[in-house]
Amino acid sequence: MSNLNGAVWRKSSRSHEQGQCVELAQNLPGVAAVRDSKTPEQGALVFTKAQIQTFLSTVKSGRLDL
Template identity: 60%
Template sequence: MTNLTGAVWRKSSRSSSQGNCVEVAANLPGLVAVRDSKDQHGPALVFTPAGWEAFLRFTKTAK
């Protein structure tokens, strides 16, 4: 399990006004973490910075 102590979370600019939000922490060395803002103590997905960039590219181009 990855230690996310010290993570600084920010909400996605694409979050909905109904509270369906994704939060991202990119301040930890060598990783980017993503979680559901409604379950802040629940699981988080963890990416390498390159993996996160690839994920973002894919989601922007997926139809």
């Protein structure tokens, strides 16, 4: 398990006021973490920097749009 102390969490600028958002921390050495903004106490999913970059690129390209 990665140490998430010092993580700087950021919500997407496309987040809505209803609170249905995820937060991303990319300032951690070697990893990035994602958590539910409504329940941050439930923990986070941790990915390598390469994994999160691939995921974000795929989302931005629209390949996951339904």
